[in-house]
Amino acid sequence: MSHPEGDPRHLETLDRDLARFSNVELAALYVSRPMVSTGVALIFVLMAGLAAALFFEQANNSVIVVVAACLGAYMALNIGANDVANNMGPAVGANALTMGGAIAIAVVFESAGALLAGGDVVSTIAKGIIAPESMGNATTFIWAMMAALLSAALWINLATWVGAPVSTTHSVVGGVMGAGIAAVGFAAVSWHTMSTIAASWVISPVLGGVVAALFLALIKSRIIYREDKIAAARTWVPVLVGIMAGAFAAYLALKGLSKVFSVELHSALLIGLVVGIVTWVLMIPLIRKQSEGLENRNKSLKVLFGIPLIVSAALLSFAHGANDVANAVGPLAAIVQASGTGSFTDAVSIPTWVMVMGAFGISFGLFLFGPKLIRMVGGQITKLNPMRAYCVALSAAITVILASWLGLPVSSTHIAVGGVFGVGFFREWDAERRIRKAKLAMPDRASYAPEERRRRKLVRRSHFMTIIAAWVITVPAAAILSAVIFFGIQSVAG
Numbered sequence: 001m002s003h004p005e006g007d008p009r010h011l012e013t014l015d016r017d018l019a020r021f022s023n024v025e026l027a028a029l030y031v032s033r034p035m036v037s038t039g040v041a042l043i044f045v046l047m048a049g050l051a052a053a054l055f056f057e058q059a060n061n062s063v064i065v066v067v068a069a070c071l072g073a074y075m076a077l078n079i080g081a082n083d084v085a086n087n088m089g090p091a092v093g094a095n096a097l098t099m100g101g102a103i104a105i106a107v108v109f110e111s112a113g114a115l116l117a118g119g120d121v122v123s124t125i126a127k128g129i130i131a132p133e134s135m136g137n138a139t140t141f142i143w144a145m146m147a148a149l150l151s152a153a154l155w156i157n158l159a160t161w162v163g164a165p166v167s168t169t170h171s172v173v174g175g176v177m178g179a180g181i182a183a184v185g186f187a188a189v190s191w192h193t194m195s196t197i198a199a200s201w202v203i204s205p206v207l208g209g210v211v212a213a214l215f216l217a218l219i220k221s222r223i224i225y226r227e228d229k230i231a232a233a234r235t236w237v238p239v240l241v242g243i244m245a246g247a248f249a250a251y252l253a254l255k256g257l258s259k260v261f262s263v264e265l266h267s268a269l270l271i272g273l274v275v276g277i278v279t280w281v282l283m284i285p286l287i288r289k290q291s292e293g294l295e296n297r298n299k300s301l302k303v304l305f306g307i308p309l310i311v312s313a314a315l316l317s318f319a320h321g322a323n324d325v326a327n328a329v330g331p332l333a334a335i336v337q338a339s340g341t342g343s344f345t346d347a348v349s350i351p352t353w354v355m356v357m358g359a360f361g362i363s364f365g366l367f368l369f370g371p372k373l374i375r376m377v378g379g380q381i382t383k384l385n386p387m388r389a390y391c392v393a394l395s396a397a398i399t400v401i402l403a404s405w406l407g408l409p410v411s412s413t414h415i416a417v418g419g420v421f422g423v424g425f426f427r428e429w430d431a432e433r434r435i436r437k438a439k440l441a442m443p444d445r446a447s448y449a450p451e452e453r454r455r456r457k458l459v460r461r462s463h464f465m466t467i468i469a470a471w472v473i474t475v476p477a478a479a480i481l482s483a484v485i486f487f488g489i490q491s492v493a494g
Contacts, residue, residue: 036258037368041077044364048073048357052336055353061339064142068339069357071149072332075371076361078156079168079328084110084366085373086165086416087316088395090389093378094302096309099371105310106317106370107363113321114359126210129173130180130384132186132334132344141344143489144183145331148175151482152327155474160369163376163463164470167411168327173197174478176331182483194475204414207403209422212395214424215240219387224298230291240390243307245274247397248315254404265404272401276331305386312393320412321362326350329358377417381467382459391417417467424459431458 052069052473056062088102097105135141152171157168173194180188220239226232250272253263263271287304294300333354338344378384384392396416 001359024437026449040156041364041368044077044361045070045073051345051353051357052244054338055351056336063341064146065336065339068142068146068149068332068335069114069354071146071153071377072328072354073357073361074155075149075332075439076158076325076328076358077365078153079099079324080110080362080365080367081369082156082160082165082365082373082413083168083324083413084317084320086363086413087313087320087378087393088370089374089377089379090384090392090416090420091309091313091378092308092374093384094389096306096386096389097313099374102313102374103367103370104286105314106366108313109317110321110362110366113318113323114325114355114362116322128190128193129176130184130188130190133463134184135344136184138338138342138344140183142335142338144176144179145335145338147179147182147482147486147489148172149331151175151178151478151485154481155478159470159474160373160384162466162470163372164467165373165377165413166418166470166474167413168324169411169413170197170471170474171478172327172331173271174475175482177475178479178482179486181479182486197475200411203403204399204410205418205421205471207399208395208418209425210394211399211402212391212419212422213426214393216388216390216423217430219391220430221395223301224387229296229298229301230294234291237304238280240394241287242276242280243393244308244312244390244397245279246272246274247394247401248272248312249275250401251397252315252319260316265401268401302386305390309390309393312390312397316393316396316416321359324412325355325358325362330353332358371483375418376463380460381417381420381463382427384420384423388423388427392416395419395422414471421459421464428459477489 049066049070052066053062084106088097088106091097092099092102117211119264129193130144132141148170152168152175155174156166156168157172177189177194219236222236223229249267253268253271254265290304291300294303329350330348333350334344334348336351336354337348378389382388393406396412396419399415399419400410400412
């Protein structure tokens, strides 16, 4: 039934119609956003295939290389969506960076790390998991690398969808292992290498968590729990920034600049020591000036850690781009070399176009699909502020250096997420300690302790269990998937 225009009932009907239209518009926008991201990703994958067709000179195997380039682009997108969150998540969770700022910085520094300092030679495929000569012929080797690439990409895609940051290196390792077993048998696998990788499941997060917790304990005892917090910060923040600068200088010399020059561990430590001392001296007057007029409370301290946290996130992204781009382009480069020359046992040189594709793929993946994991790492495991996020970033650099010195295999993903866990569990322990101390001081409040203790579960156990489970099953899941894909390719290709 219609109502006259001046009738209030007519206006109510019009409002309801407009509300319905608005809801439909919002629903369409909600549905279209992932479709747009998927569409842009698909265009990038197709462009990678086109680039392979243009740059690969051997006409005989061009179809294989085009397909492999599409798989490599898909893998690079997934690395950007999953792995880069570990570098940017803490800074975003601590509100030192906006999501847009974090993505912009990561895109620039990930690409710079991949293009300027990315390794140009992969001496062994996927860390020596299988011996290439055991494959027998180039065709079997190419099918195995394609299966490894696709299985690793699919597994990382699934992990990103579930909300679990996983090791892209372990995904590639599992893929190569599964394809190698399917092609040749269990004898082709280097089980010693696999045992060291299994050890890194425990070593990486524990080391990262312990180092992050130790630095948070230092900040709490020397700054936060002091009566004059600003005076304490003027003394200790320059020291902490100097440690960060020295750690990252050594980290980049060891891991991020292998293409420019090779540095031994002792030389990297010396570089780090010099840079750390210089930074400490320079930061003393800067922190003193920055702290002028700040109130004597914890909120004021966040200002002093903001810029160092942003710089650390950028440096982590540079080092990540330099190292982990090989996860996307290593198997692809091996396929390109085997298809072009027929050689699959020599060291693999990565062509420039392959490296550029990997760098841009990581950046596109971060931009299109990265925010979900960035939010999860930055704020959903445990609440982060600039001091806690700073400890996580610092632990990532120091743990890699410590592991290199001890000769231990580590995963950058496990270290960073382990650092977040370490900070969260230390906060729980510290809260429990303070509750017990308060109970001794005021026994009459003992009846409130259980409620306080329940409120002090500062690490979300559901996220903790999901991530640990994803870490444990990454290698076997990628291996099983890779073996299935290999048999599928072999049956189709004959």
